Amino acid sequence: MSNLVLDSMKHILRLHDLCRIERQPQVMEIDHAKASEYFGRMYYKTFPRFKQIPLAIEKVCGELQDVQTQRRASRNFDHNNALRFEELSNIIYGSCGITQREDDNPFIAKRIIESGGALYPIELYIVARNVEKLEQGIYHYNTLDNTLEEMFLCDTDQILTNAVQHEDMSFFQDAGAGIILTAVPCRQASKYGLMAIPFMYKEAGAIGHAIALNAQLNMIGKCESGGFNADYLAKKLDLDTSEEITISLHAMGKTLQ
Numbered sequence: 001m002s003n004l005v006l007d008s009m010k011h012i013l014r015l016h017d018l019c020r021i022e023r024q025p026q027v028m029e030i031d032h033a034k035a036s037e038y039f040g041r042m043y044y045k046t047f048p049r050f051k052q053i054p055l056a057i058e059k060v061c062g063e064l065q066d067v068q069t070q071r072r073a074s075r076n077f078d079h080n081n082a083l084r085f086e087e088l089s090n091i092i093y094g095s096c097g098i099t100q101r102e103d104d105n106p107f108i109a110k111r112i113i114e115s116g117g118a119l120y121p122i123e124l125y126i127v128a129r130n131v132e133k134l135e136q137g138i139y140h141y142n143t144l145d146n147t148l149e150e151m152f153l154c155d156t157d158q159i160l161t162n163a164v165q166h167e168d169m170s171f172f173q174d175a176g177a178g179i180i181l182t183a184v185p186c187r188q189a190s191k192y193g194l195m196a197i198p199f200m201y202k203e204a205g206a207i208g209h210a211i212a213l214n215a216q217l218n219m220i221g222k223c224e225s226g227g228f229n230a231d232y233l234a235k236k237l238d239l240d241t242s243e244e245i246t247i248s249l250h251a252m253g254k255t256l257q
């Protein structure tokens with residue numbers, strides 16, 4: 001049985017445990033102030049000791065209806081044409097960025113994409129192959145500070161090649177960058193129990209669509225891979241797969257003219 005299936009089963013068992021804990025307040029008198037503190041806690045993954053690279057957001061204008069109708073999956077990437085850091089920044093911020101913070105507590109924040117309970121289970125990582133101003137390597141998006149955290153500098157040609165399982169997907173080798181979405185289901189299981197599983201996939205889908213629309217707005221090609229190598233990528237990201245699993249992979253790049 002693949003590690004992914006085993007990991008998913010472990011998640012389900014863990015979620016069952018969390019469901020039992022969650023049921024307790026329903027038979028007790030709930031102190032609503034305390035309950036909202038328990039259910040409403042937002043968790044942020046950060047690597048404070050790693051180099052932080054602020055995103056460079058650039059204003060790009062376009063009509064929403066045009067962007068929606070022109071969006072197409074694109075698989076013809078120009079291997080040697082680098083993505084601009086501003087284009088990558090717009091795509092990351094436009095799919096996962098924070099748009100509103102509470103005045104007295106900047107940790108309580110709302111984002112571009114809606115999330116069940118505002119508990120935000122999805123994390124975003126970049127595999128940078130050919131991006132101006134970014135060395136080849138793996139980066140984590142620090143949502144709170146709107147920065148990329150430099151996790152590992154490494155040969156990412158190899159990673160993008162191995163990340164997909166089928167030869168039809170060899171265009172991944174030409175992508176300027178890959179985006180990996182992961183999920184931390186326990187963030188939502190504390191409130192929603194087993195519904196955390198459909199929620200994390202639904203939210204990754206919404207973020208994937210926001211990536212596609214922002215890529216289109218910035219005239220960047222983008223394609224998702226259903227058949228990606230989840231175990232391989234989890235190892236490359238050094239994930240503790242009892243807590244966090246890889247759930248989608250997207251390639252982006254300048255398209256061949």
Ligand SMILES: Cc1cc2nc3c(=O)[nH]c(=O)nc-3n(C[C@H](O)[C@H](O)[C@H](O)COP(=O)(O)O)c2cc1C
Binds near residue numbers: 223
């Ligand atoms: C979850 C998901 C998985 C996908 N997997 C692949 C894939 O493995 N290979 C591929 O070439 N395209 C993949 N795609 C892109 C679809 O083939 C594409 O969206 C579909 O053909 C519709 O075309 P359009 O996006 O240009 O409208 C995937 C899309 C989604 C949403």
